[in-house]
Amino acid sequence: MAGNVWVVADHWKGTISDATYELLAVGRGVADSLGVRLEAVLLGHEARQLAASLGTADTVLYVDHPTLADATGLQASRAVAALASQRAPAVILVATTNVSWDLLGLLPGRLGAPLVNFCRKVEVIDGALQVTSVLYGGKMAVTVAAAGPGPVVLAVLPGTGSAAAGLGAAPPPVEEVSVDLAGDVGVRLLAYEEPEAGDVDITQQEALVAVGRGISSEANLEVAEDLADALGGAVCGSRPVIDQGWLPLVRQVGKSGVTVKPRLYVAAGVSGAPEHVEGMKDSELIIAVNTDAGAPIFSVAHYGIVDDATDVLEALAEAVRKRKG
Ligand SMILES: Cc1cc2nc3c(=O)[nH]c(=O)nc-3n(C[C@H](O)[C@H](O)[C@H](O)COP(=O)(O)OP(=O)(O)OC[C@H]3O[C@@H](n4cnc5c(N)ncnc54)[C@H](O)[C@@H]3O)c2cc1C
Numbered sequence: 001m002a003g004n005v006w007v008v009a010d011h012w013k014g015t016i017s018d019a020t021y022e023l024l025a026v027g028r029g030v031a032d033s034l035g036v037r038l039e040a041v042l043l044g045h046e047a048r049q050l051a052a053s054l055g056t057a058d059t060v061l062y063v064d065h066p067t068l069a070d071a072t073g074l075q076a077s078r079a080v081a082a083l084a085s086q087r088a089p090a091v092i093l094v095a096t097t098n099v100s101w102d103l104l105g106l107l108p109g110r111l112g113a114p115l116v117n118f119c120r121k122v123e124v125i126d127g128a129l130q131v132t133s134v135l136y137g138g139k140m141a142v143t144v145a146a147a148g149p150g151p152v153v154l155a156v157l158p159g160t161g162s163a164a165a166g167l168g169a170a171p172p173p174v175e176e177v178s179v180d181l182a183g184d185v186g187v188r189l190l191a192y193e194e195p196e197a198g199d200v201d202i203t204q205q206e207a208l209v210a211v212g213r214g215i216s217s218e219a220n221l222e223v224a225e226d227l228a229d230a231l232g233g234a235v236c237g238s239r240p241v242i243d244q245g246w247l248p249l250v251r252q253v254g255k256s257g258v259t260v261k262p263r264l265y266v267a268a269g270v271s272g273a274p275e276h277v278e279g280m281k282d283s284e285l286i287i288a289v290n291t292d293a294g295a296p297i298f299s300v301a302h303y304g305i306v307d308d309a310t311d312v313l314e315a316l317a318e319a320v321r322k323r324k325g
Helices: 018-034 048-053 073-087 101-111 218-231 239-243 309-324
Strands: 005-008 038-044 059-064 091-095 115-125 128-135 140-145 152-156 174-176 207-211 234-237 264-268 285-289 303-305
Touching (some): 005 018, 018 038, 018 115, 018 152, 038 048, 038 073, 048 174, 101 115, 101 152, 207 218, 218 264, 218 309, 234 239, 264 309
Parallel strands (some): 005 038, 059 174, 091 152, 207 264, 264 285, 285 303
Antiparallel strands (some): 115 128, 128 140
């Protein structure tokens, strides 16, 4: 594998995503093992300053074009594909985020390149790339050898690498490159609508109290809120809780919600369906409370309590408050 390893930088509203730093950490390991360079590909318009934090890469390849100002997969995939045909990278890492999904759907087709989706682990073994991909919402993991004559595109799940490890300490060299993006692709961003502005961002909380159908009624949310307050965190929920309108959609954890990695995740009355676990299993410490000792949530929890969710949340809130004085 002679080509370099690329990370497509994912950014929105002037901020590089954590998923990008995670990819840089993963990409650094892969590039070092293959003995090639790690390059970040930054697309945008008047966005060169975003390269400053991408120093885990050896170089940033920056493409500036007015039509790259907003994230649209059609134009972004044209840019990356054109650049790839000039530079022949061996591996292209793209994050599976809202910003990059569009690009991911188009890039492999434009390149005629293989795509490995839902990557959870990317390694180099005996000089060859091996990728573990998570299927069926986490029910199955498959390890494949990823090789092509040309580049291989890897769609990497958030949480695969460490964002802290991928955050560059010093600004990297930036090479501004131009590609032909002339012509109307027919799609442009007209407006961006903020989802339920004003609510908390559960991806940024250090402590989360997640409630599932097992908390029985909306009234019991108060107990969860109380524990979250005591911990300085927030309440989130499984899909049935959101579907019933007990919490807003932005608080849903899982496959069709968001992925969280707090320091503490208390799952109360949550069964641990794969679609939920997919969004929380990388939390640093997981405590599960469930009346059913056989509930699947216990297989991902570090500590388990077989008891009534409301009673345990109440007791925990009291204990936390007592400990804090
Ligand atoms: C395409 C797709 C996407 C999905 N996306 C998501 C997603 O993003 N997030 C998500 O969460 N789900 C998602 N789901 C739904 C998922 O499959 C589960 O149905 C859902 O996670 C179950 O939620 P739950 O654990 O709250 O409820 P249940 O599975 O009904 O579990 C309730 C649990 O509470 C326990 N319990 C009952 N009484 C008590 C009590 N008094 N005290 C303590 N425990 C008690 C029960 O033993 C049980 O384990 C998705 C499904 C599909 C098909």
